[in-house]
Amino acid sequence: MTTSVQHALEQLKVSGVRITPQRHAILSYLLESMEHPTADEIYRSLEPQFPSMSVATVYNNLKMFIEAGMVHELTYGDNSSRFDANITDHYHVICQQCGKIEDFSYPSLEAVEQQAARHTGFQISGHRMELYGTCADCRGLNQQ
Amino acid sequence: MTTSVQHALEQLKVSGVRITPQRHAILSYLLESMEHPTADEIYRSLEPQFPSMSVATVYNNLKMFIEAGMVHELTYGDNSSRFDANITDHYHVICQQCGKIEDFSYPSLEAVEQQAARHTGFQISGHRMELYGTCADCRGLNQQ
DNA sequence: ATTTCTGCAAAGAGTTTGCATCCTA
DNA sequence: TAGGATGCAAACTCTTTGCAGAAAT
Numbered sequence: 001m002t003t004s005v006q007h008a009l010e011q012l013k014v015s016g017v018r019i020t021p022q023r024h025a026i027l028s029y030l031l032e033s034m035e036h037p038t039a040d041e042i043y044r045s046l047e048p049q050f051p052s053m054s055v056a057t058v059y060n061n062l063k064m065f066i067e068a069g070m071v072h073e074l075t076y077g078d079n080s081s082r083f084d085a086n087i088t089d090h091y092h093v094i095c096q097q098c099g100k101i102e103d104f105s106y107p108s109l110e111a112v113e114q115q116a117a118r119h120t121g122f123q124i125s126g127h128r129m130e131l132y133g134t135c136a137d138c139r140g141l142n143q144q
Numbered sequence: 145m146t147t148s149v150q151h152a153l154e155q156l157k158v159s160g161v162r163i164t165p166q167r168h169a170i171l172s173y174l175l176e177s178m179e180h181p182t183a184d185e186i187y188r189s190l191e192p193q194f195p196s197m198s199v200a201t202v203y204n205n206l207k208m209f210i211e212a213g214m215v216h217e218l219t220y221g222d223n224s225s226r227f228d229a230n231i232t233d234h235y236h237v238i239c240q241q242c243g244k245i246e247d248f249s250y251p252s253l254e255a256v257e258q259q260a261a262r263h264t265g266f267q268i269s270g271h272r273m274e275l276y277g278t279c280a281d282c283r284g285l286n287q288q
Numbered sequence: 289a290t291t292t293c294t295g296c297a298a299a300g301a302g303t304t305t306g307c308a309t310c311c312t313a
Numbered sequence: 314t315a316g317g318a319t320g321c322a323a324a325c326t327c328t329t330t331g332c333a334g335a336a337a338t
Contacts, residue, residue, distance in 0.1 A: 013313095039302080
């Protein structure tokens, strides 16, 4: 875990990005939490460590990480964006009751992309999929 | 086209919803445009017809149509929500250059849902997928 | 006559921006 | 020390809300 933070920071450094304590903290939090937090959750979680850090800094850095390809922005309906530092190919399963997002792997849906290209004339560069349902915890609570 | 507007309005009427001119216009626009407009696009498009209509009315009615199951809200990244009155099962192919959204049908991805259920313990109720790429028009412009 | 809907304006969330100051490299 | 990063506050966009007046049934 810590290693991948180091690795990511190295990558940034090489491309001329300065490693500030805030930057380090935000990236570490994202990589270690694996929780798909919102910008505000990141901000509040790091408040004890950085009482004077502003939300703008969180947004600035998230934007940079996204441009550097280290973080993905998830926008599913409702309200604020969530951020995901796991850039391996995977989908998200979202609990409609508690909002939890779990990762889920599935062999690529290339066939879908190909058919979309054929039907629409688009040149397809990727796709995004989310599954919705109720997580085990919420189902358990309901059954009691 | 017009028939489906009538049908939708009938459906609303039966469930005790009043058919106001604004409501009629918003729904017609959505059903006929097939363009996945934003709330503001709807608002501005209907301004000539309803110079005094407020944005709040557009949002109020969209919300009601969504609750009635006649309209889907699409939230893909960037900024404002888009609204889709086509409730048949289909996916969206989004041009990353001009923002155009095209519909695209594909046989259901039940296998994915089943595997997600097995892997995560969720009870899956549905999914959402979007494909990204470049539309024929934008590709054409680039090639020139 | 009721009850719902509209329009207005103001409030609210999330996000971005401008600028002076700070600090990493 | 020089240029990028931070922090602050204000601005901006999208969306929601409260309420008085208007309109549909």
